[in-house]
Amino acid sequence: MSDTATVLVVDDTPANVGVLLEALGDAGHEVLVAESGQSALAQLQHATPDLILLDVMMPGLDGFETCRRLKQNAKWRSIPVLFMTALDEPAQKVRAFDEGAVDYIVKPFFEQEVLARVKTHLELLSLRRNLEDELALRIDAENQLAKSLDRAVIITDARGMVVFTTRLAESLLHRHCDDYQTAGELPASLRRPDSGLTLRRFTESGRDDLSFFVLEEKAPSPNPSALLALGLTSREAEVLWWIAQGKSNPDIATILGAGVRTIHKHVENIFRKLGCETRAAAAVTAQEALRPGGIATN
CATH class of the missing domain: 1.10.10.10 (Winged helix-like DNA-binding domain superfamily/Winged helix DNA-binding domain)
Known part of the structure; x- marks a missing residue:
């Protein structure tokens, strides 16, 4: 993530919004504004910010309920939420974390403190996303290795449904069979004389729960x-x-x-x-x- 980000400010007090707009804007961030919890949830349907500054005391949906609802949505769950509150009671702080907030800022706030906390949590978000991407690449590599047989092998169950394909078989099926659906039946086009593939079946005596096939290209093409x-x-x-x-x-x-x-x-x-x-x-x-x-x- 770059040094700049999109921040959604949810506050029904114009003076607070004005201060935050100026401070965050001067820091290079794009700022979205919602004057209520309902408005914030509606905005999230159209734009996903990198971080949310959420006021606790608002008419209608307060900050706690707004946070609870957005954390119920998988698309928004990972967005860091920082509560802004004039309450300094331990019970309120604990509730903020229970609802999914990562931090809170006590009003009246200082601009430099807000910017410092925003910067810290954006950096943490960037680190987490990088770790998630790295983990996904590692898992993908492991899955690739697990299916790295150098033959185009397909296994179907007793109903004729495909239960396993090597990477090469999957690639050949998608390349030559327009009617192939992943995890479905063997495509009917494989049986046509003009099919670009040859399908050979191997069986094991006394066993009919699984069928083993090998695909070969009739005229191998670049791969x-x-x-x-x-x-x-x-x-x-x-x-x-x-x-x-x-x-x-x-x-x-x-x-x-x-x-x-x-x-x-x-x-x-x-x-x-x-x-x-x-x-x-x-x-x-x-x-x-x-x-x-x-x-x-x-």
Whole structure:
């Protein structure tokens, strides 16, 4: 996260709002304002701030109830909330933390104290997000390793539903079968004579609860491994491959069995390594590497 952020100020006292607008604005932050708890919850439907400064004593929904409601929503739960209160009673402070606040500021507040607390909690938020991204990448790498068989293997259950695919099989199915649905049945297009894939079934005597299949391309085409020559990891090469096929990040997340946020992180790394700023530029670089005689020679 950069040094600047979006801060939502929820307070029904214009004088307080004016002071905070000026102080936070001078510090480079974008400031959103809500005059009530109901207004704050409505604003969150359209914009997600990085941090919320929330007054306790307000008509209608007070700060405690407003905080409780926003923490019930998974989309807003991770937003740091700092209570602003004229109450200095221990019980009120404890309740603030019980409702999900990370800190509180006692009124009348000092501008420098507000800015210092905001800065601290934005830094903590940035660290937490970085740790979450790192953890997601590690989990994705472990999942990738667990499915890193170099054969295109599919296993179906007694109903014919796909229960396991290696990464290569998943890639081939998405590439050649428009009717393939992840975790569904084997696509009907596999049985057509013009299918680009050959499907071989292996059985075990006396066992019919699982079926084991191996896929092979009839005419092998360039694959993500050709993009490794660009200095990418194997997972980044897969992501770039699907970018070159015109897939969105949510589509790629579904195809690769990863989280959308993890794919976003891979795309950031790909752009950095390739020196690209747009998906179109990255796709052109991938297509150049994949064409016959391109920079990749797999």
